[in-house]
Amino acid sequence: MIHIINxxxxxxxxxxxDQMFDxxxxxxxxxxxxxxxERDSKLDIDQFDTDDTVYFLKLDKDERILGGxxxxxxxxxxxxxxxFKQWCHFQDPPEAANIWEWSRYFxxxxxxxxxxxxxxxxxxxxxxxxYAVHKHxxxxxxxxxxxxxxxxxxxxxxxxxxxxxxxxxxxxxxPKGKGAAVKVSVDKRMLRIxxxxxxxxxxxxxxxxxxxxxxxxxxxxxxxxxxxxxxxxQHPEHIDVMIGIATIFHDQRQGSREFTREEAQNWLSNEVAxxxxxxxxxxxxxxxxxxxxxxxxx
Amino acid sequence: xxxxxxxxxxxxxxGDMVDALQIPCRTLGVHHLICVSAFGFSALQDRKVMxxxxxxxxxxxxxxNKYYIDDALPIGALALKDxxxxxxxxxxxxxxxxxxxxxxxxxxxxxFGLKEGLVVPIPVSADDENQITEYAYVSMGGDxxxxxxxxxxxxxxxxxxxxxxxxxxxxxxxxxxTGLVEDVTGxxxxxxxxxxxxxxxxxxxxxxxxxxxxEVADRLGVTAGVINDHIKTVKRKxxxxxxxxxxxxxxxxxxxx
Numbered sequence: 001m002i003h004i005i006n007x008x009x010x011x012x013x014x015x016x017x018d019q020m021f022d023x024x025x026x027x028x029x030x031x032x033x034x035x036x037x038e039r040d041s042k043l044d045i046d047q048f049d050t051d052d053t054v055y056f057l058k059l060d061k062d063e064r065i066l067g068g069x070x071x072x073x074x075x076x077x078x079x080x081x082x083x084f085k086q087w088c089h090f091q092d093p094p095e096a097a098n099i100w101e102w103s104r105y106f107x108x109x110x111x112x113x114x115x116x117x118x119x120x121x122x123x124x125x126x127x128x129x130x131y132a133v134h135k136h137x138x139x140x141x142x143x144x145x146x147x148x149x150x151x152x153x154x155x156x157x158x159x160x161x162x163x164x165x166x167x168x169x170x171x172x173x174x175p176k177g178k179g180a181a182v183k184v185s186v187d188k189r190m191l192r193i194x195x196x197x198x199x200x201x202x203x204x205x206x207x208x209x210x211x212x213x214x215x216x217x218x219x220x221x222x223x224x225x226x227x228x229x230x231x232x233x234q235h236p237e238h239i240d241v242m243i244g245i246a247t248i249f250h251d252q253r254q255g256s257r258e259f260t261r262e263e264a265q266n267w268l269s270n271e272v273a274x275x276x277x278x279x280x281x282x283x284x285x286x287x288x289x290x291x292x293x294x295x296x297x298x
Numbered sequence: 299x300x301x302x303x304x305x306x307x308x309x310x311x312x313g314d315m316v317d318a319l320q321i322p323c324r325t326l327g328v329h330h331l332i333c334v335s336a337f338g339f340s341a342l343q344d345r346k347v348m349x350x351x352x353x354x355x356x357x358x359x360x361x362x363n364k365y366y367i368d369d370a371l372p373i374g375a376l377a378l379k380d381x382x383x384x385x386x387x388x389x390x391x392x393x394x395x396x397x398x399x400x401x402x403x404x405x406x407x408x409x410f411g412l413k414e415g416l417v418v419p420i421p422v423s424a425d426d427e428n429q430i431t432e433y434a435y436v437s438m439g440g441d442x443x444x445x446x447x448x449x450x451x452x453x454x455x456x457x458x459x460x461x462x463x464x465x466x467x468x469x470x471x472x473x474x475x476t477g478l479v480e481d482v483t484g485x486x487x488x489x490x491x492x493x494x495x496x497x498x499x500x501x502x503x504x505x506x507x508x509x510x511x512x513e514v515a516d517r518l519g520v521t522a523g524v525i526n527d528h529i530k531t532v533k534r535k536x537x538x539x540x541x542x543x544x545x546x547x548x549x550x551x552x553x554x555x
Binding site for chain 1: 299300303304307383419420421422423424426432446450451453454457458460461464
């Protein structure tokens with residue numbers, strides 16, 4: 001399942017991000033030969049890995065990383081806006097809070113299929129599209145390998161090429177390849193049609209609670225996941241409430257598939273209620289928790 | 299090129315798109331370009347050419363000599379089974395398995411001003427196993443010289459143009475009552491006979507051999523009416539007005555060779 005990790009919840013993920021940086025170093029430097037990214041620390045961390053960066057990681061049930069990607073808002077420094085700026089021949093790379101750049105896409109196991117039958121790259125791409133729609137991001141930018149460009153023709157996406165195809169690498173033992181900078185518009189309709197085309201009907205998000213998640217191997221509707229993320233961003237002090245709610249939800253809904261959107265909104269949008277019941281985590285984990293009347297009425 | 303790339307996604311008709319595509323391509327020396335949907339794009343049905351602007355002198359000569367049967371380029375382009383990289387005609391010509399006629403076609407193309415060319419494979423979609431399920435290619439030539447920059451520019455433009463053409467075709471297919479797209483290229487159709495059933499093939503083999511429906515009926519132990527029904531179904535499916543036309547097309551496409 002896909003875990004979304006940002007600056008608000010990364011402390012819940014222990015060393016997962018370090019594992020990712022280590023894996024990126026292995027893939028991009030040691031396997032693909034990108035010497036420029038080589039670090040003594042053997043961790044691929046660059047200037048675009050900041051507090052504004054959002055990571056999308058596909059983890060299996062043993063917490064192994066199977067693939068990943070990152071999103072960076074173009075209002076911050078991005079690859080296309082800085083080191084690849086000369087590759088945007090047709091128009092300047094966008095700089096806006098509602099346009100984000102994806103990069104560092106990697107897949108460890110191309111043959112892996114989730115329980116729902118989805119390959120890793122499907123879950124990764126759909127998770128960033130869903131996240132983008134939820135966050136009112138209107139477009140995603142990135143540098144794509146030339147060989148993948150024809151694939152875009154089969155998708156109902158509005159694509160702008162920011163630059164010509166360029167030939168990169170080929171010096172000092174670096175891999176040679178071709179690619180182009182693109183901008184893809186994102187909206188609800190595009191997401192809906194693409195999901196239908198690719199038959200993505202089942203959920204694939206994990207609760208973004210890392211090691212504290214009471215249901216680490218269960219998948220959740222994207223709305224639930226995003227409600228948790230939003231609440232953590234707005235009320236980082238109430239993380240225990242989040243964990244408690246997730247636990248109650250998990251305990252009470254064993255066997256049911258997902259938390260409905262309405263339920264999630266009821267639970268998470270009421271700050272007062274949430275604050276009033278801080279500390280119920282221990283009760284909930286102890287199996288003694290009784291749903292408070294006032295919350296039932298919400 | 300910048301102007302074309304700025305508006306390529308906005309064209310509503312193939313004609314407008316091809317007109318616009320010609321400007322940068324001709325500036326780069328390309329005066330013959332054809333995009334063929336090889337398989338997997340059902341909106342086109344039996345037609346394969348998606349968009350083109352042709353060197354008329356060359357194409358007249360090409361059709362007159364029936365070079366479409368032996369031309370190595372379409373055969374080579376169709377043989378790609380991976381996510382192929384573009385290849386230049388001159389590189390292709392170095393292959394040792396070309397027949398004398400295939401080499402002659404290249405030589406004559408050169409004499410007609412198509413001195414060099416590029417084939418850009420467009421593998422559009424794949425299944426979960428990464429097997430390609432929709433594939434097209436663009437072949438283009440002219441007074442050009444092989445270079446990486448030219449390859450990159452042409453590759454991007456034709457890939458983007460293919461995406462727009464595909465959208466236009468899909469829209470037209472949705473709007474039409476039959477789900478078929480009318481021939482908007484004006485180029486003679488290239489027919490995909492892979493949709494024939496085993497029984498239809500059995501009947502047509504004998505018809506192509508010159509037998510009459512009654513004789514085929516005797517061979518297969520059915521009535522002549524059944525054989526005529528099979529032939530009518532195929533003619534209707536592939537839009538042939540006469541059996542003679544159908545037989546010619548089957549021969550031309552070497553369906554039973």
